[in-house]
Amino acid sequence: MYMFKYICKRIGLMVVTFTIIFVTCFVLVKLLPVDYSVGFGEDTAKIEAQLRARGYDKPIMEQLVLYLKRIVLDGDFGIGFRMPEYRGRAVWDVFIEKLPPTILINIYSSLIAIPIGIALGIFAALKKNKWQDHFISTAVMVVISVPSFVYASLLLFIVCFKMDALPLNIASFADIIKMYPEKNLVYTPGTFNWALYFNKEMFLSMLPAVFSMCFGSIAGYARFTRAELTEVLTSEFMLLARTKGLTKSQATVRHALRNSMVPIFPSIVGEFVSVLSGSLVIEKIFSIPGVGGLYLASINAKDYDFFMMLSAFYLLVGLLAGLVIDLSYGVIDPRIRMGAK
């Protein structure tokens, strides 16, 4: 019962935070003059009519109500009116189209980073203060400090360019359709076709980005696991476990590891929430057609509907990740649940 109340309180707080930031952001965006561009041979009157139909000349609070109404009733987040390639298209459709590459790269990266990172951390903790530990700790320190765009460039230059081991750019749909003529693949914008994403070419071309993303995560997990595990390994119940006759590996796996997972598990859960958001830098370097690139483009083009929707998305993902991390502490560790009473 306590847990339920706690969850309700946290969710309520999150909703309030989200609403305040969202409304402030909306008002600040609406205070700006509406600027639109038209393509060659297009009529400005048409876009103006479109904008007026969406109530761009009404008071801001009325616009907010209209905006929310459209979102709830039709799932309509507005249309693009600045970026040439998305002009007149529904924001939500473009967003859905951009989501798969971002999520895929993040998931691949997490799937690589979590096991390797934790394994390295465990290894370092067990070999504490031996050369293996010093080596891993130094490497972890270097990788955590060096910004991701540096080793992304390094990877591109050495592995993709000099060694020619991986493709330089992410495969385009046109290439993949050409590569598998027997499968009769078709790409229709706004839809998700599994076969286009899950094939060897796409996977290989995503690998450079995946690797550059997971280096940092591996180092982070290794450091975290090492710190937690070394602390647990020195605690008294480990001595008890050894005294009652468990071997060192038994004690480590059954007692130390499980206890050290208490703070690590929530961060893993949090990672899987934030796979949605991805990294702006990595998406830019590898020119991945993902959400990050769209967000950057919308910021620079001043396309407000895109900016509003994506900002709300990033905000929500951030808040959700924090919430899930906090709640999963209670779920995984009975002591935290009990202690709260």
Place this chain on the structure above:
Amino acid sequence: MKAQDYKISSEKFVFHSNAENLHDTKLETKPVTYFRDALNRFARNKASILAFVIIIILVLFAIIGPIITPFTVSYEDINYAYVLPRNEFFHEMGIHFWDGGQNKEVNKATYDLYRGIQEETGRQVIMTEPTMREEEYMGKTNTLYSFRLDTYNAVGAKYELLNTQEYEALQKYQDDFNVQVILPITDPKQRPEAEQDKANANIWYKTKLGAGRKTQIVYDQDGNFIPIYQAHDGTDMYTSKMYYEGEEKLYNYAEPKSGGMWNIRVDYREYYIYKHYLAGDGITEPSFILGTNNAGKDLFTCLASGARFSFILSIIVASVNLFVGAIYGSIEGYYGGKIDLIMERIVDLLASIPFMIVITLLRYHFNVSHVIILFVAFFLTGWTGMAGRTRMQFYRFKNQEYVLVARTLGAKDSRIMFKHIFPNAIGTLITSSVLVIPSVIFSETSLSYLGIINLNTGNMTSVGTLLATGQNYLFTYPHMILFPSIFISLLMLCFNLFGNGLRDAFNPSLRGTED
């Protein structure tokens, strides 16, 4: 019972001892203060000391770098764009490393172009003996030449359009300094016909139009170039005593153009020296220790200036955040209760706004310099972390006995806060302030790298901008991204090591554990 009932007569008191001076035995060791102890333990951490030294070197680089170089950030010379890093020492010694050379593999036409430049200017362009390789391409056999190219001397000759005064001044300079700047003009009738080579001043030899409208060189019987210099006819108003290959007036040195202008061919290296001699800006010769970028800007100057900007910004942000956050956090932590609750909610709210949204909205609303926007954005979201840390420290100390004593003795709240509690929290706060510096530099670099913030205006640039430009030339000119990358990586690594060392040093619970 009343107190006076317990009156004890003074005779009952006896001295414990009759010595003149009563005192405790003096401490034989020196008392170790908190900061002294922290310093001692920090000094024992070798990695942190090394990191600190490297940080100092990087800071010195940022301070001294822009002063010692004659170049400025706004300096650019497109003719010397993409030249490679050159250290004069390595170049003089003929060591093929850091000498402004680039290993190239080119086709015969390009190789001959370089050979022509070398022959005409008399400076070494091809630094090593070329090795040849045959390659089949589209049914034809091409010979490819591999050699090390001097990217500075490969600039060769350029056309310049001067008015009569400038032309005469240049001739006077030639005579004064005894250098040949102006090269003979080539015969307009014999200049290359191919569109892409028409403006190329380096073709001083006979050519013809070959297959695919490409320029082909015409050689004499021995395989040498045939010069196409225009023979002297007196129309060039050339009065200088300097003559190209010989004492006589063999060739024309300028081509009259409409409006009293003269089209001349200059040896660009000498002309560059002349230009900067006229400008008096202290630039003596083209030599760039870290090379130049695509616009011909000196990377050393740009990097040092960008570093200086990063340091200044991050130090200001860190100190302002420390100041505001410490005051806010002290009030929160000290008073607690409702005040704390309300102030904590404000902090929570501010901390959960994504930084990107803040910076974008600021950029949309205020048409001011991006430096101010960057600063405001860092301040708006940055101080919350410091406030949280101060609050924690206040919660730790505010119920301790010594605070109670101070309060009992009648100390005011502000005195307790800033005289009694705050000094105990300062270690933690200094450590986190130091760690704010790299995180601000990292954010600033990322933002300018992503192009959200444009710091590349006038005489200013940022490391992120350099990285973003370098990214475009990653495969062709990797030196452009190499140096900014090394700088930022080294800075991050050293600040992290230094910060960790400080944190351990200021943590009294670790005292004695390392020994």
